[in-house]
Amino acid sequence: MADAALFEFLHMEMVAELWAHHSDPGPGVSAGSRGKEARAATGQKMSLSVLEGMGFRVGQALGERLPQETLAFREELDVLKFLCKDLWVAVFQKQMDSLRTNHQGTYVLQDNSFPLLIRMASGPQYLEEAPKFLAFTCGLLRGTLSTLGIKSLVTASVASLPTCKFQVVIQKT
Amino acid sequence: MAVCVAVIAKENYPLYIRSAPTENELKFHYMVHTSLDVVDEKISAMGKALVDQRELYLGLLYPTEDYKVYGYVTNSKVKFVMVVDSSNTALRDNEIRSMFRKLHNSYTDVMCNPFYNPGDRIQSRAFDSMVTSMMIQVC
Numbered sequence: 448m449a450d451a452a453l454f455e456f457l458h459m460e461m462v463a464e465l466w467a468h469h470s471d472p473g474p475g476v477s478a479g480s481r482g483k484e485a486r487a488a489t490g491q492k493m494s495l496s497v498l499e500g501m502g503f504r505v506g507q508a509l510g511e512r513l514p515q516e517t518l519a520f521r522e523e524l525d526v527l528k529f530l531c532k533d534l535w536v537a538v539f540q541k542q543m544d545s546l547r548t549n550h551q552g553t554y555v556l557q558d559n560s561f562p563l564l565i566r567m568a569s570g571p572q573y574l575e576e577a578p579k580f581l582a583f584t585c586g587l588l589r590g591t592l593s594t595l596g597i598k599s600l601v602t603a604s605v606a607s608l609p610t611c612k613f614q615v616v617i618q619k620t
Numbered sequence: 621m622a623v624c625v626a627v628i629a630k631e632n633y634p635l636y637i638r639s640a641p642t643e644n645e646l647k648f649h650y651m652v653h654t655s656l657d658v659v660d661e662k663i664s665a666m667g668k669a670l671v672d673q674r675e676l677y678l679g680l681l682y683p684t685e686d687y688k689v690y691g692y693v694t695n696s697k698v699k700f701v702m703v704v705d706s707s708n709t710a711l712r713d714n715e716i717r718s719m720f721r722k723l724h725n726s727y728t729d730v731m732c733n734p735f736y737n738p739g740d741r742i743q744s745r746a747f748d749s750m751v752t753s754m755m756i757q758v759c
Contacts, residue, residue: 515694596630
């Protein structure tokens with residue numbers, strides 16, 4: 448039972464560590480207050496993409512290991528169902544609550560009590576901080592999809608904690 | 621006894637290829653290359669079939685007078701091709717299946733290695749020693 452908490456703590460520390468560098472002013476000459484804000488914004492974007500990149504590599508490895516005993520997937524929807532059931536259960540010990548699609552390459556995965564957010568609040572509090580905690584999971588989904596042969600773009604949105612939606616857009620080459 | 625083992629990436633370039641008799645390596649490389657066509661044929665045939673189950677093990681791809689070629693494809697479209705000596709008739713289907721399962725497990729371990737970038741050639745010594753054990757032991 449403690450296994451789930453281990454990953455949650457590690458994830459919290461990852462986000463905290465990457466954000467610790469934003470509180471202190473950057474070294475070098477600043478072009479006034481606007482320059483500092485711009486640098487802070489780009490710094491935050493870099494941290495988000497670092498988190499996403501970490502999730503991507505983990506997703507690639509999981510995409511190889513988890514489907515090892517399952518039979519080959521026949522179509523895209525099967526892969527998405529695998530993400531919602533097997534991947535989510537393996538990482539978060541619960542299944543995704545709903546999967547919707549427009550049958551044209553866009554899927555919306557909704558989780559009504561996302562384990563990484565559930566300890567923070569249940570309501571509109573801390574809404575601005577939520578994206579940092581979803582970047583790793585977006586990368587995780589993208590990495591697993593890429594190992595299974597699907598190029599995609601994953602974004603996350605939160606209306607009120609702890610419900611969050613992951614939007615997967617398949618890129619057709 | 622497996623005389624040649626190859627791991628082929630999704631984009632059809634080799635990630636790992638090794639043959640036991642070191643002379644005539646080019647002949648095995650060529651055999652593996654031609655077997656890729658048969659693998660693709662089997663994959664597309666399975667996709668069109670209305671069978672619910674799609675197996676990962678592809679079975680005997682094609683026999684020649686000296687060798688038999690077996691194939692296996694993973695969910696991430698990585699293909700394993702194994703060439704065995706035809707003179708070894710004691711080799712049964714489930715032995716080949718277990719060899720492929722070991723290959724799959726070792727490949728998954730390589731993938732989870734943080735020092736490995738997906739898409740590079742496999743240089744892991746653990747993978748090498750597993751393949752060596754497969755080439756010598758089964759005879």
